[in-house]
Amino acid sequence: MFESEVSADVLRVRRPGTRWLSTGFAGGYETADAAYNCTVTEGFARTDLSAYVAESRERADFPEAGPAMLTGVDLRHARRARLDGVEVVATAGVSNPAALPMGGERATEREDSLGEESPRPGTVNLLVGTTRALSDGALATLLATVVEAKTATLLAETGFTGTTSDAVVVGSDPSGELAAFAGSATPVGRSARVCVRDAVRASLDGRYGAAGGDRADGDGTGDAIPDSVAAAEHGTVSNGCATVSRVGE
Numbered sequence: 001m002f003e004s005e006v007s008a009d010v011l012r013v014r015r016p017g018t019r020w021l022s023t024g025f026a027g028g029y030e031t032a033d034a035a036y037n038c039t040v041t042e043g044f045a046r047t048d049l050s051a052y053v054a055e056s057r058e059r060a061d062f063p064e065a066g067p068a069m070l071t072g073v074d075l076r077h078a079r080r081a082r083l084d085g086v087e088v089v090a091t092a093g094v095s096n097p098a099a100l101p102m103g104g105e106r107a108t109e110r111e112d113s114l115g116e117e118s119p120r121p122g123t124v125n126l127l128v129g130t131t132r133a134l135s136d137g138a139l140a141t142l143l144a145t146v147v148e149a150k151t152a153t154l155l156a157e158t159g160f161t162g163t164t165s166d167a168v169v170v171g172s173d174p175s176g177e178l179a180a181f182a183g184s185a186t187p188v189g190r191s192a193r194v195c196v197r198d199a200v201r202a203s204l205d206g207r208y209g210a211a212g213g214d215r216a217d218g219d220g221t222g223d224a225i226p227d228s229v230a231a232a233e234h235g236t237v238s239n240g241c242a243t244v245s246r247v248g249e
Contacts, residue, residue: 001015001082001085001129001131002014002015002087002129002171004080004087004089004127006075006078007060007061008056008059008061009038009039009056009060009075010036010038010039010056010057010059010060010062010075011036011037011038011075011078011089011091011127012034012035012060012062012064013034013035013036013087013089013127013129013171014033014034014064015033015034015129015171015173017031017033017173017174018031018032018033018034018035018129018171018172018173018174019031019134019136019139019171019172019173019174020032020035020066020067020170020171021136021139021140021142021169021170021171022035022067022068022069022167022168022169023143023167023168023169024067024068024069024070024167024169025049025050025068025070025167026049026050026067026068027067027167029139030066030067031174032064032065032066032067033064034062034064034065034066035066035067035068035127035169035171036053036056036057036062036066036067036068036069037068037069037070037071037075037078037089037091037125037127038052038053038056038068038069038070038071039070039071039072039073039074039075040052040070040072042072044070044072049070052070053068053070067169069123069125069127069167069169070123070167071091071093071122071123071125072093072095072122072123073091073092073093073122073123073125073203073207074207075091076206077091077092077203077206077207078090078091078203078206079199079202079203079206080199081194081195081196081198081199081202082195083191083194083195084187084191085130085131085132085176085188085191086128086129086130086131086188086191086192086195087128087129087130087195088126088127088128088129088146088192088195088196088198088199089126089127089128089199090124090125090126090127090199090202090203091123091124091125091203092124092154092200092203092204092207093122093123093124093163093207094122094124094154094158094160094163094204094225094226094232095122095163095223095226095232095233095234096122096123096163096164096165096232096233096234096235096236097122097158097160097162097163097164097226097229097232097235098160098161098162098163098164098229098235098236099160099161099228099229099235099237099238100161100238101237101238101239122163122165122233122234123163123165123166123167124150124154124162124163124166124200125166125167125168126146126150126167126168126169126199126200127169127171128142128146128169128170128171128192128195128196129170129171129172129173130142130170130171130172130173130176130179130188130191130192131173131176131177132172132173132176132177132178132179132188133172133173133174133176133177133178133179134172134179134182135180138172138179138180138181138182139170139172139182141181141182141183141189142172142182142188142189142192143168143170145182145183145184145189145193146168146170146193146196147168148184148193149192149193149196149197150162150166150168150196150200152197153196153197153200154200157200157201157204157225158204158225159227160229163235164234164235164236204225207223208223208224208225
């Protein structure tokens with residue numbers, strides 16, 4: 001399995017020779033011994049993100065390079081879920097929610113933009129690993145499966161589809177038993193969906209436990225999940241209506 005630990009505001013998920021696919025700031029495919037989720041402080045404004053991650057790894061005494069994500073969520077709220085050879089570690093904060101109105105009309109809520117390299121407090125980040133061997137195509141399918149599960153969980157728990165700075169890293173063991181597919185009906189995909197749901201829920205409980213009534217994880221910050229983008233510290237609403245036609249018209 002994958003080894004997970006936290007040191008000096010850096011979360012490391014480690015397994016030598018893992019094949020990763022990341023949607024983080026320097027994303028793409030990479031073979032590395034570890035992947036990371038690094039907490040940044042409020043007001044973080046650095047743009048040399050690779051250098052920042054390297055400095056953070058050095059402080060944490062994590063020597064292995066690998067894909068990384070940034071979050072404003074304190075890593076004491078990170079939660080891990082495991083099932084049938086799949087592991088998910090989640091950090092979940094929703095101070096910068098993203099909303100997609102379904103009515104087709106222009107929403108009246110405030111629109112805030114977020115620069116690509118200006119992480120805000122919040123963010124839902126997922127580090128996912130499977131002991132099965134996946135091709136690059138199947139790894140991309142696993143990424144889609146994971147994002148779908150994250151969206152479904154956040155909609156149920158918060159009413160938002162995600163935040164403006166969410167990121168996901170998925171990893172596969174090239175030496176494991178081959179799995180040709182990783183969609184929702186496969187063993188890998190099914191386990192990943194369950195782990196994402198449970199890890200994200202648990203991280204939200206940890207982050208907002210003191211303010212959430214029936215949320216009782218015990219180390220919450222006292223903040224409340226915002227009930228709208230307008231009520232949040234930051235966020236965005238995807239407004240407007242596209243022009244839709246038959247293909248070829």
